[in-house]
Amino acid sequence: MKGKAFKALMSCLLLLGLLPWSASAETVSESVIYGGGPFYAGGTDTMNTLKASGFTTVMLWTIHVNSNGDLVYNDQPVVSNGTYVGKASWPAELASLKQAPTSVKRLEISVGSWGVSDFQNIKNLVATQGTGTGSILYKNFAALKSALGVDAVSFDNEDLYDVNSAVAFGKMLSGMGLKITLCPYTNVSYWQSVKSQLGSSVDRVYLQVYDGGAGNDPAAWSSQLGMTVMPGLDSKTSSGGNTPAQVNSRMSAWKSSAGIQGGFIWYYDAILNNPGGGSAADYAAAINSALGAPANGSLTTGGTVSASAMGSPSGEEKEKAFDGSSSTKWLIFTNAGWIQYQFGGGASHIATSYSVTSANDFPARDPKNWSLQGSNNGTSWTTLDTRTGQTFASRFLTKTYTFSNTTAYSYYRLNVTANNGGAELQIAEIGLYP
Structure with a gap:
């Protein structure tokens, strides 16, 4: 398939959420x-x-x-x-x-x-x-x-x-x-x-x-x-x-x-x-x-974000963890909780790595122990990766984790079971990558 027909198909697939942004032939x-x-x-x-x-x-x-x-x-x-x-x-x-x-x-x-x-x-x-x-x-x-x-x-x-x-x-x-x-x-x-x-x-x-x-x-x-x-x-x-x-x-x-x-x-x-x-x-x-390019190489574009607790002050809602900016953050008044991303348009993607970026205003609020889970119905979850004892040494530090996965999921959830000792939990940014 060539020319206008190919470009039209690619554009439709992107709009429907059936391709990640990184697959777009139009992004130059x-x-x-x-x-x-x-x-x-x-x-x-x-x-x-x-x-x-x-x-x-x-x-x-x-x-x-x-x-x-x-x-x-x-x-x-x-x-x-x-x-x-x-x-x-x-x-x-x-x-x-x-x-x-x-x-x-x-x-x-x-x-x-x-x-x-x-x-x-x-x-x-x-x-x-x-x-x-x-x-x-x-x-x-x-x-x-x-x-x-x-x-x-x-x-x-x-x-x-x-x-x-x-x-x-x-x-x-x-x-x-x-x-x-x-x-x-x-x-x-x-x-x-x-x-x-x-x-x-x-x-x-x-x-x-x-x-x-x-x-x-x-x-x-x-x-x-x-x-x-x-x-x-x-x-x-x-x-x-x-x-x-x-x-x-x-x-x-x-x-x-x-x-x-x-x-x-x-x-x-x-x-x-x-x-x-x-x-x-x-x-x-x-x-x-x-310039019309994706904010980063992440799969998370145009989906829906849910969380175990409401984002606390205005401007620190759950969506801030997936907005492509590490200067914003998701903050909740508990030391543990989950946040999940659902792809739009009924799409599912195979993710094999993810990143977590620390806001690090207060290091005690940073996530310490967590698991990454995948689901296709938002109810039954498969654990894909588990991390313990994580620390973030500097503000806005991003850590990337890889895992073995061959299944496309509609939902990905980061389930944080403990932070580094604070009364609140915060995350600046989360990315999912193919």
Whole structure:
């Protein structure tokens, strides 16, 4: 089946709830999260948070190129003399990002930033050694690609606008099988030349619409570069930036005015430093909902939520545990209880993993012991997974659990038998994944 008939069938199935959102051929929007130190030092907990966030691309910001060709991730040496020398566990941690259940499909590294000499060093190395397989640039980036499994390299060139060396560098990376993305904020003629000469190797343009690029118009840049750009905004901080609601509003406007199909957030470190401004999942949901994509990779879209007790204060009802936002929560005045999700339209789905996100205003309220159950009538339940002694070490922490299941259920219930000692029970978000 092809063309309009196939698209019509897919749309009908989605509307009827017979397919999860992740199966939609119409969902092409992309959301990108930039991050620095926490992506290196945060370990498995950070990877799990990213996997459950709803972002489709993770950007490792930033790789610096030293004058001798060594590669440094911010202040951490990662490649020297053609050998990976970074944290031993980092490659496996990054590899887990694209392992189901996850929203992440792509991993990129960014090269350069403001106030550095990375592209000047690249120019000097190209001039002295070239970009052949024997050059230090080739050896080091090949080692980085092999160790980290990255899909693309993003040029965040803010220190030297030299077209020839940037093109030579890009062609070297393309020859390794890497895609090239561009991240401009000014000097459009430079980026036009680089993109033109690298051709189809460039598959994305990330336009900075904050700080020095705050006045940029995505429609104008798209026209000038001959490719629809993906605009980026900074997250909320004490000195400025954008709340998730503001990101949603601006991305929605750019979808209308410029036809954007993706956007990015700068950046994860600032989100962690200002938890009251919104979580990574909140920012992903802001972009994804503006562009018509699902809030995350979860099956829970458009169904009905029930619970053993009424949600307590207004704004903390049972539906908040399935609204795609970790800044809201379900709260009840008892230390145990259940909450369940029923798919709409009589649909049933095979779930093989689920996630629980802690609100963690008061850790004693977090769930500790529970079972996940499935049912097709809402009365007879099958226990699918049981957990005891669970703790959540940080606010908005997401933990993902996998289990063996080959049966499609209409209902899934999280039955919490104990919390961590408080008088109330709270959960920020629950996700179900195929």
